[in-house]
Amino acid sequence: SFSLFEASMVKKDYSEALRAVHTLKGICQNLSFTRLFESSSLVTNALKENDWNKAVDMMPKLSKDYYETINVIKDFKNSREE
Structure with missing residues (x-):
């Protein structure tokens, strides 16, 4: 969903x-x-609310939160495999 979101925002x-x-x-x-x-x-x-500029402005925060979450999941998964 996140990748689709990013691609859709780029395409407007x-x-x-x-x-x-x-x-x-x-x-x-x-x-x-x-x-x-x-x-x-x-x-x-x-x-x-059709506030495209606000959505675009929030993308860096959303991206940061997404990748932090994904990295924690990956770290947890890797620690379970050891």
Whole structure:
């Protein structure tokens, strides 16, 4: 969902970006990824309000939260394999 969100934002396909980030938000809520849930919620709300500039401005925070979450998951997975 995150990759689709990024690609859609680059293409300025805001309806597809909304769908992708909304999916990401739901996944994060279900898995209790609080920080990523919060940043994806803010971007979702901005896109729902047709505030494209605000959504674009929030992308670095969302990206940071996404990659931090992914890296923690990878680290956990790797520690379990050792």
